[in-house]
Amino acid sequence: MSFYRYLAEGLFFGFIVCIFAGAFISLRARQLMNSVLGLAISLLGVAGLFYHLGSPFLALMELLINIGVVCVVIAFGIMVGPKPDQAAEKRPPPKRNRMLAAGACLAASALLLWTVLNTPWNPAIARIGDFTIRHLGESLLHQFCLPFELISILLLVAIIGALIIARIGRYGARE
Amino acid sequence: METVGTLPPQLLRMILSAVVVIAFVFMNGLLLGYLERKLAGRFQLRPGPMEVGPQGMLQMVADAVKLIGKQFIIPRQSSTTLFRLAPFLAFVPVGVSFIVIPLSSKLQVLDLDMGLIFIIAVMAFNMVATLVAGWVSNNKYALFGAVRSVAQGVAYEIPMLLSLVTVVLLTHSFSMRAMVLSQSHIWHVFMQPVAFVIYFIAGLAETHRAPFDLPEAESELTAGFHTEFSGICFSFFFLAEYTNMFFVCSIAVTLFLGGWSGPPLPWMEYSGAIWFMLKVYVLLFIMIWIRWTFPRVRFDQLLNFCWKYLTPIALLNLLITALVVKL
Structure with a gap:
């Protein structure tokens, strides 16, 4: 069975490369659209990692929600919005923005590193619980019911907010 | 484990499956293209393609050869990589x-x-492809086509998923095989007629078929998001569209019409596949029939129909099904 083992290992590193390549494309792109596609490639890698870790359901949800919805909505926004100024895109970003971006990146990575270092990791064999749909559904609706419901309220608030903004945009000028 | 030559059996199976699937995708594209043109002729009281082969049967083969031989043009000022990537x-x-x-x-x-x-989940990629194709074409018609396609796709995905979930509630499984097996007594179309109709309408919209063919409305947008694609790249979009139609129908057959089940035929081995294909192509015939019968809707009509009628009805249907299943 070693052939499949090598295949799986190869796929794992393939996904890692996918994530980094996507992130790199996303950062280096001069056009917003290419940035979004970089994000999509990166998320594809993340979905692959979920699959590799034994949860095909989460991998498929990653594809469905993050690529199928989030990336499409961002791209849709770019298309519908005003065309960006070509010259402004070529200009290097101002210093303040750079500092802010670097600060945000460092803070996020510090937070992630802190979590990674402070989590007691179980070895793969001792891992408890399964990631089947049944188990996930039960834990979402029993153990994590409150956060699950809070997320839906957050989404509802976001939809109502978007509707209000859209209404003001359409009728605001006339009044 | 038995091996054929030096290849592991699983790998051999993967390769064979890939070859069969790709061959089937191309054959289905040819067949549906021919059917579409022939039936369109029939519905409009004209013979349709007649010149190439008996009854014009080889017309699509000739067209395929023509498409392969055509020059592949990349518009100036558009990203070459993305333009080549979009059809794939x-x-x-x-x-x-x-x-x-x-x-x-x-x-x-x-x-x-x-x-x-x-x-x-995999179908979600289709929308990304449409967006990329519309964007890199650097052409206003293509961009309009892509924007329309995504607005339509996002809207109609909701009633589509809601109607599919009702069947999942009945079968307690997401496995396609279990769906078919659970219909051994009665087909789901008789238990969920509303869901079936909603699914089929949403499926027409998802595959950009008339009367919902606004993303490629030829009288308004020349050809929509694939305006700039020529030759083999166009044929990839063409194949993707026809294969998508096949999928929408085969999901309908699997979930609502009993899949491969049917009275046994003389060719016992293949009767399942024959029944499946027969049902799928009947649904495809209905799709083509609808396309050449109904005029195209306006965009506001399209979205109103989805948000004000299909989605609430699908939600209500889901609610009632959930209640009935639980009680």
Whole structure:
């Protein structure tokens, strides 16, 4: 069975490369659209990692929600919005923005590193619980019911907010 | 484990499946293209293609050769890489979703326990492909086509998923195989007629078929998002569209019309696959029939119909089904 083992290992590193390549494309792109596609490639890698870790359901949800919805909505926004100024895109970003971006990146990575270092990791064999749909559904609706419901309220608030903004945009000028 | 030559059997199976799937995608494209043109002729009281081969049967083959021989033009000022990538982005997901379609009780590449979710997730890539194609064309018609396609796709995905979930509630499984097996007594179309109709209408919109063909409305947008694509790249979009139609119908057959089940035929081995194909192509015939019968809707009508009628009805249907299943 070693052939499949090598295949799986190869796929794992393939996904890692996918994530980094996507992130790199996303950062280096001069056009917003290419940035979004970089994000999509990166998320594809993340979905692959979920699959590799034994949860095909989460991998498929990653594809469905993050690529199928989030990336499409961002791209849709770019298309519908005003065309960006070509010259402004070529200009290097101002210093303040750079500092802010670097600060945000460092803070996020510090937070992630802190979590990674402070989590007691179980070895793969001792891992408890399964990631089947049944188990996930039960834990979402029993153990994590409150956060699950809070997320839906957050989404509802976001939809109502978007509707209000859209209404003001359409009728605001006339009044 | 038995091996054929030096290849591991699983790998051999994968390669064979890929070859069969790709061959089928191309054959289905040719057949549906011919059917579409011939039936369109019939509905409009003219013979349709007649010149190439008996009854014009080889017309699509001639067209395919023509498309392959055509020059491939990349518009100036558009990203070359993305322009080349877009047709493949459209084509790959439809090939991948074939994995879980049960053509008969034995003829299925892989039965995932979340087959339905798999198809839906992979189909999400189609929209990305349309967006990319519309964007890189650097052409206002293509961009309009892409924007319309996504607005329509996002809207109609909701009633589509809601109507599919009702069937999942009945079968307690996402596996395509289990769906068929659970219909051994009665087909789901008789238990869920509303869901079936909603699914079929939403499926027409998802595949950009008339009367919902606004993304490629030829009288308004020349050809929509694939205006700038020529030659073999156009044919990839063409194949993706026809394969998508096949998928929408085969999901309908698997979930609502009993899949491969049917009275046994003289060719016992193949009767399942024959019944499946027969049902799918009847649905495809209805799709073509609808296309050449109804005029195109306006865009506000399209979205109103989805948000004000289909989605609430689908939600209500889901609610009632959930209550009935639980009680």
